[in-house]
Amino acid sequence: MLAVAALALSGAVATAATAPAKKPKGKPQEVSVADFYFGPEKLTLKEGQSVNWVWAEANTNPHDVHLKSGPKSLKQKATYSTKTTAVTNAEFEKTFTTPGTYKFICTIHPTEMHMTIVVKK
Amino acid sequence: MKHRLPVLALVPVLAALLGLGALAGPALAAKPAKKQKTMVFEACRHGCRYRTIQKAVDAAGTFAYKNKTAKAKVKIRPGKYVEGIVVDGTERKKDFDGLVIEGTKKDRKLTILEGKNARGELGAAQNGVEAISVDGLVLKNMWARNYESNGFFIHASNEEGQHCVGYTMDNLLASGNRSYGLFAKNCYGGKMINSAGYHQGDSAFYVGETPCDNKKWNVYSGEACQKKPQWTLLKNDQSYENVLGYSGTNSKYVRIIENAFFNNGAGIVPNTLDSEGYEPNGWNVIERNDVFWNNYNYFLAGSAFHTVSEGLGELSGHLINYPTGVGIILYGSDHNVVRGNHVFGNYKWGIASFSGPGETFVANEGNEAKNVNNEIVENVMGREGADPNGEYDLWNDYTGGGNCWGANSSNSTFAPGNGKVPLSQIYPVCPQAPVSYASATSINISAGLQIASLAETGNPATILGYAGTDPAQNQQCTWVRRVASHPAFQGFKPVEIAPKPGEVTC
Secondary structure, eight states: OHHHHHHHHHTOSBOOTTSOOOOOOSSOEEEEEETTEEESSEEEEETTOEEEEEEOTTOOSOBOOEEEEOOTTOOOGGGGSOSSOBSSSBEEEEEOOSOEEEEEEOSSSTTTOEEEEEEEO | OOOOOOEEEOHHHHHHHTTOGGGGOHHHHHOGGGOOOEEEEEEOSSSSSBSSHHHHHHHHHHHHHHOTTOEEEEEEOSEEEOSOEEEETTSTTOOOTTOEEEESSSOGGGEEEEOTTOEETTEEOOEEEEEESOSSOEEEEEEEESOSSEEEEEEOOTTTTOOOEEEEEEEEEEESOSSEEEEEESOEEEEEESOEEESOSSEEEEEEOOOOSSTTOOGGGOOOSOSSOOOEEEESOEEESSSEEEEEETOBSEEEESOEEESSSEEEEEEOOTTSSSOOEESOEEESOEEEOOOOOTTSTTOSSOOOOOOSEEETTEEEOOOSSEEEEEESEESOEEESOEEEOOSSEEEEEEOOOGGGSTTOTTSOOOOBSOEEESOEEGGGGTSOOSSEEEEEOSOBBSOEEESOOTTOOBOOTTSSSOHHHHSOBSOOOOOOTTTOBSOOOTTSSSOSBTTBOOOTTSHHHHHTOSSGGGGGGGOOOOSSSOOOBTTBOOOOOOOOTTTSOO
C-alpha cells in the first residue's frame, strides 16, 4: 500500500479508488499504449498481480484502455477502463484479483488495438 | 467560503410566484408547459459555489439527469483554471446532452484553461475539455492552452454505441497544445466558428473520421457514406503558426468557408490515412478562404512548436512528411470542391492535389487514398500577380481521375512535370465525368510529378521527392520567393523562421 500511496501522492499513476484494498503481488507488468497497438497484446498474470499501462512518448493519437469483456464474477467492471483518452505522458494501473480472461480495446481504435489478459489462480 | 445557490433562470415560474404573470409575456403564458428552464452553474476562483469548472460540469450533468426537460448551463467567470475538464456522456446518472459551457466574457482570453501543471485521471491533464459521447454540446468564450494532447476535444466511439451529434465550438482560442486545437472525431455534424488557434504540433482545427450510416461502409461500394449528410461548418476562424492550419483525416461533409489560414506549414489539408476509420476524406467544400504565407518551416530548431505528426508514410526508408510552403492540399480526396479561395504567397505551391500510392505506401494500405472527382474552380491565385505562389499556383500528380480545374485566375501557373503529358490532361477542364473508385489508379509516374522514376525517388519537383526531403528542414531549398516582401494584407504579418548557420544544407 505504501507504494500505491506514494504514487497517488505524486499523481503519476491513476488507480481505481473503489478497487479492493489488496496488496498487489510484485511489480506491475508494463503494457505500452502506442500508436496503434498494445504491447504486448497477450499477458498472463497470477491472481493479485497488477498491470501498468504506459502511453508511449512518440504517440500522436489519443488512446484509452477499455475493458470489453471480463470474467462473469468480476465486480466493479467500470474501474478496469479509463474514463478519458491520452496521447502521451499518462499511466493507468490496475490490480487483477479475479481469475479469468479479460479483453481490452482502445475505443478510439477498436479494430487495431486490442489485448487479452489471462489471470490464473 | 461563501456558498451560493445555482442561479435558476426560470422566468415563468418566478413570475407566477410573484404574481407577475403579465410580465412573463403572452407567449410564455400561452405555453408554459413547453418552456424549458435553464439552470446555471457558475464557476469562479472565489465567491462562487463551484471553484473548478469540473465541479460545475458534474453538477450540471446530475441536474440534467434528474430534470429531463430542463437545460443546464455552466458559466465561467474570468480567471485561470488549471484543470482538464471531462464531460463524460457515458457516466451513469448524468446527462450532458445539450450542455452549454461558456466564459461569461466575450473576450475569450479572459477565461483560460491552463494545461501547464494541470492533472488528470491518467497523470498530466490531456485536454482542456474532453467530451465523450455527448450530443449538442456547446463550448464558448474560452482559451485552452498548453495541454498534453488537445485544447477542445469531442469524440465518440463506434464500438461502444457512443454518439456525438451537432456540437458547437464558438469563439474559442487554442494555443501551444501538443496535437490539436479544436478537435472533433467521429461526430455527425457540428460547428467550429469564430475561433482561432496557433502553435499546435499538428493542426489548429481538426475534423477526423466522419462516421457513416453503415459501420462497415467502404468507398469501393459506391454507396453514400451518409444518405442525409450532417454537415460540419468551419467559418470565420483564424489558424496561424501551426504545422497545419486545418487537417481532416477521413473527414466528410465539412464546409470550410470564409476563414483565414496563414503562416502555417501548410494551410488546409483534408487527408486520408489508415490511422482512422471510414477512409477516404471527401464530399467537403472549401470555399472563399484566404490561404496565404504558409511558409513556416517547423522543422527548424527555432520553431515555436514542433510536429507530432508521423507524416504520411514511408518510401524507400524515408519518412514522407507533409509538404510545407503549400496553401491547400488535397491528399487522397474524393469529391471535394475547392472554390473561390484567395491563395497567395505560399513559397512552394498554391493548391496541390495528390494520391497515396496504395500498398507501396505504408500509410495507405487498402489503396483508399486516391484523388478522384475533385473540382478546383474559381480560385484567385497569387493576388493576380501581386503576391505569387512560389513554384506553381496549381500542382497535380496526375493520379486518380475525374478531377477538374476551371475558371481559376487567368494567369495561374501549372506544374508541367516532365513535359511528356500535356497540361490539358494533367489538369482537365470542368466538368469531368466522375470515375468509379475502383477504376482510378493511385500510381501514375508518366508525368513525372508523383515520382520521377522508381530509381529517382528524391526529386523535389515530385511530391514524394519533396515530401521525403531528408533532412526535412531542407524542404525550403526549393521554395521560390517571387517578391522581395509580401504586400500588406488586412493587417496580418508574415512569420518565417530563420535557419541557424548550417541548419539548412541546400
